Amino acid sequence: xxxxxxxxxHKITKRGQNVTFRCDPISEHxxxxxxxxxxxxxxxxxxxxxxxxxxxxxxxxxxxxSAERPKGSFSTLEIQRTEQGDSAMYLCASSLDxxxxxGSPLHFGNGTRLTVT
Amino acid sequence: xxxxxxxxxxxxxxxxxxxxxxxxxxxxxxxxxTWYQQFPSQGPRFIIxxxxxxxxxxxxxLFIPADRKSSTLSLPRVSLSDTAVYYCLVAPRGGSYIxxxxxxxxxxxxx
Numbered sequence: 001x002x003x004x005x006x007x008x009x010h011k012i013t014k015r016g017q018n019v020t021f022r023c024d025p026i027s028e029h030x031x032x033x034x035x036x037x038x039x040x041x042x043x044x045x046x047x048x049x050x051x052x053x054x055x056x057x058x059x060x061x062x063x064x065x066s067a068e069r070p071k072g073s074f075s076t077l078e079i080q081r082t083e084q085g086d087s088a089m090y091l092c093a094s095s096l097d098x099x100x101x102x103g104s105p106l107h108f109g110n111g112t113r114l115t116v117t
Numbered sequence: 118x119x120x121x122x123x124x125x126x127x128x129x130x131x132x133x134x135x136x137x138x139x140x141x142x143x144x145x146x147x148x149x150x151t152w153y154q155q156f157p158s159q160g161p162r163f164i165i166x167x168x169x170x171x172x173x174x175x176x177x178x179l180f181i182p183a184d185r186k187s188s189t190l191s192l193p194r195v196s197l198s199d200t201a202v203y204y205c206l207v208a209p210r211g212g213s214y215i216x217x218x219x220x221x222x223x224x225x226x227x228x
Contacts, residue, residue, distance in 0.1 A: 004160070033215075035218075040220070041220060042202075042204060042218030042220050043161065045215050045216075045217060048215065056215060089158075091161075092160075093161075097212075105151055105153075105163040106163065106216055107163070108159075108160025108161050108162065109160050110158070110160050111158075111159070113158075
């Protein structure tokens with residue numbers, strides 16, 4: 001179990017630029033989640049995938065955000081035309097959902113900290 | 118999903134036992150109770166999960182009364198390294214639910 005890895009760990013960008021983050025989940029995990037976290041708050045759900053299918057996206061999520069999970073393996077989260085309010089820690093998590101009553105807890109990566117100047 | 122309520126912050130001292138209680142009055146029959154721990158600049162880490170009575174692992178114990186309307190995470194003999202934010206989540210295990218985090222309980226352990 002190599003854990004969930006995220007790249008980069010830190011990203012500083014200027015307002016208006018596009019950024020892309022990558023998440024590599026635990027290999028046998030079929031679910032992948034993206035969360036965003038700001039100081040003093042708990043992680044806020046953004047979107048999740050079951051294998052390669054994006055099953056749900058937060059209604060609070062701007063159209064500037066898009067996520068993909070080609071082939072059901074790694075995932076990317078892209079933010080277009082970044083704004084200062086996008087500054088946050090972006091967390092990826094994965095889990096194994098075997099059947100309705102046997103899902104595993106979330107395994108999180110250590111996040112990508114985005115600073116928009 | 119069941120709404121959870123837990124204290125915003127707690128203070129303790131090294132060597133003490135810490136109990137963090139989470140209220141979840143509208144917990145559903147198929148809901149499990151899961152606790153996560155988060156250190157600064159890291160993602161949350163799963164600590165323990167339970168359905169009823171008591172669950173114990175190498176890190177913590179989870180006490181759940183018969184009515185399941187609350188649960189208590191117990192950390193025995195805390196050390197400075199237990200300073201972290203602790204989140205209580207209540208949801209079905211598996212299925213289409215989305216794990217939802219509140220603000221958690223910020224535990225500070227003092228020397």
